[in-house]
Amino acid sequence: xxxxxxxxxxxxxxxxxxxxxxxxxxxxxxxxxxxxxxxxxxxxxxxxxxxxxxxxxxxxxxxxxxxxxxxxxxxxxxxxxxxxxxxxxxxxxxxxxxxxxxxxxxxxxxxxxxxxxxxxxxxxxxxxxxxxxxxxxxxxxxxxxxxxxxxxxxxxxxxxxxxxxxxxxxxxxxxxxxxxxxxxxxxxxxxxxxxxxxxxxxxxxxxxxxxxxxxxxx
Amino acid sequence: xxxxxxxxxxxxxxxxxxxxxxxxxxxxxxxxxxxxxxxxxxxxxxxxxxxxxxxxxxxxxxxxxxxxxxxxxxxxxxxxxxxxxxxxxxxxxxxxxxxxxxxxxxxxxxxxxxxxxxxxxxxxxxxxxxxxxxxxxxxxxxxxxxxxxxxxxxxxxxxxxxxxxxxxx
Numbered sequence: 001x002x003x004x005x006x007x008x009x010x011x012x013x014x015x016x017x018x019x020x021x022x023x024x025x026x027x028x029x030x031x032x033x034x035x036x037x038x039x040x041x042x043x044x045x046x047x048x049x050x051x052x053x054x055x056x057x058x059x060x061x062x063x064x065x066x067x068x069x070x071x072x073x074x075x076x077x078x079x080x081x082x083x084x085x086x087x088x089x090x091x092x093x094x095x096x097x098x099x100x101x102x103x104x105x106x107x108x109x110x111x112x113x114x115x116x117x118x119x120x121x122x123x124x125x126x127x128x129x130x131x132x133x134x135x136x137x138x139x140x141x142x143x144x145x146x147x148x149x150x151x152x153x154x155x156x157x158x159x160x161x162x163x164x165x166x167x168x169x170x171x172x173x174x175x176x177x178x179x180x181x182x183x184x185x186x187x188x189x190x191x192x193x194x195x196x197x198x199x200x201x202x203x204x205x206x207x208x209x210x211x212x213x214x215x216x217x218x
Numbered sequence: 219x220x221x222x223x224x225x226x227x228x229x230x231x232x233x234x235x236x237x238x239x240x241x242x243x244x245x246x247x248x249x250x251x252x253x254x255x256x257x258x259x260x261x262x263x264x265x266x267x268x269x270x271x272x273x274x275x276x277x278x279x280x281x282x283x284x285x286x287x288x289x290x291x292x293x294x295x296x297x298x299x300x301x302x303x304x305x306x307x308x309x310x311x312x313x314x315x316x317x318x319x320x321x322x323x324x325x326x327x328x329x330x331x332x333x334x335x336x337x338x339x340x341x342x343x344x345x346x347x348x349x350x351x352x353x354x355x356x357x358x359x360x361x362x363x364x365x366x367x368x369x370x371x372x373x374x375x376x377x378x379x380x381x382x383x384x385x386x387x
Contacts, residue, residue, distance in 0.1 A: 001382045003347075003375040006329055009322065010348040022236055023254050025261040102288040103267045103281050105361020106342055109288045197295050204339045208362055208370070 050087045054080050075137035082130050086123045093119060111205040117198030118175050128169040135159040175199060223268040231268065232261075235282040242283070245333060245345045246290040256293045263289045276358065283346070283359045291338045325382075332381050340374060347371055 001009075057080040065073065097116050100109055135158045147155065177183045178199050187196065232239075239260050247253040263285050271281055333344055339360075346356045353367045360367070 001325060003378045006325070006378060006382070007348050007350060009325060010329065011350065020240065022232060022239065022261065023258050025265060026258055101267065101270060102263050102285045103270055103276075104284065104288075106284055106287045106291070106359060107339065107361045109284070110291055110339065113292065193298070194296075197298055201291075201295060201338060204337050208339055208360065208366070211363065211366055 047087060047090065050083055054083050054087070057083075069140040071139035071141075072137050075133040079130050079133040079137070082126050082133075086126045089126070090120065090123050093117075107205050107208045110201055111209075114198045114202040114205060118195060118202060120195055121173055121175065125170045125173050128166050128173065131162040131166040132159055135162045175202070223265065228265060228268060231264070231278075231282075235279060238279065238282050239286050241345060241349065242286040242290050245341055246294045248330070248334065252297065256290060259293055260286050260289045280355065280358050287342045287345075287359070291342065294338055294341075328382070329378075332378065340370075343367075343370055344374055347374065 057076055061068075061073065061076055061080070093116050097113055100112050100116075102109055135155075139155065144152070144155070173183070173186075178196075239257060243253045243256045243260070247256050264282070267285055271278075276284070333341055336344055342360065343356065346359060351359070353364050353371070356367045356371070357364045362370075
């Protein structure tokens with residue numbers, strides 16, 4: 001069957017249901033609910049737990065500031081600042097996605113939404129930057145002074161490896177590397193599906209924006 | 219911030235353009251419950267976007283197609299996991315009076331299956347092609363050049379031809 005015949009068949013056999021009513025329009029939601037509404041429960045829980053975490057660490061820092069080890073203070077400050085940045089960035093991206101004008105052309109809108117979604121990778125990259133803080137927060141001056149060379153190596157090598165891994169991942173976790181094997185291994189699982197789907201959509205928009213001569217014009 | 223549209227004006231709009239909403243919803247959702255959810259979401263998006271609509275920049279039907287397609291593509295992407303978790307039911311053909319009608323129905327189901335397998339943007343292009351929209355209209359709705367539309371349409375027609383040739387072989 002030829003495409004034009006299918007086109008005719010489609011129009012004849014799948015007419016618009018004249019007697020079918022549209023469902024009622026849901027009431028407008030307040031803007032914060034609109035931003036958080038599309039979040040899945042797991043992600044919403046992640047944001048809530050993240051906020052509770054930064055409040056708890058801020059409170060802890062406030063109370064131990066005068067007495068805590070400088071290593072703990074620096075590690076905790078770095079960790080909590082990056083967490084705040086991650087939560088803020090994530091919510092800001094969600095808000096921008098909600099504000100995209102859906103009345104603009106389809107490829108432009110989908111490209112913008114997909115770009116915003118894939119920019120969630122920034123949140124992941126910031127998360128990786130926290131790695132060294134987890135290897136240094138328990139250090140104290142006394143621990144470093146009294147440690148044997150072997151113990152010292154046991155402290156410094158993981159911190160160094162974490163710092164190298166954090167730097168490497170921060171630089172390399174980006175859309176352009178999506179086809180690399182390490183990237184696909186790292187971002188496997190249902191929690192990464194929205195980002196991967198956004199990447200597929202971004203590829204589609206790139207394909208649609210690419211000018212390709214029609215078969216007869218080559 | 220623009221004021222919300224007048225409810226009566228909105229209802230008048232819907233009456234004029236609701237066929238577009240049904241067509242887009244049917245293209246992106248085969249499940250009735252999902253389709254109702256998508257239609258509701260389209261209504262919300264239309265209601266929120268209507269104050270920003272500028273008739274000087276796009277014809278009303280073009281604008282409604284854009285809003286409906288953008289909403290459907292986002293909905294489709296968001297619910298991909300939910301769809302994958304479902305076990306598809308075997309297709310049930312209704313009792314049809316004659317062999318010709320049965321064959322027509324089978325071809326339509328094949329066409330719907332073909333559309334189901336397309337990527338999100340290709341689905342939009344396919345719908346606009348099946349609705350016999352001009353290349354200029356498709357270019358306006360999708361936001362690509364007319365020559366690019368011609369290329370994509372000929373590519374998708376070729377896919378259709380191959381698919382139906384395979385089915386009949």
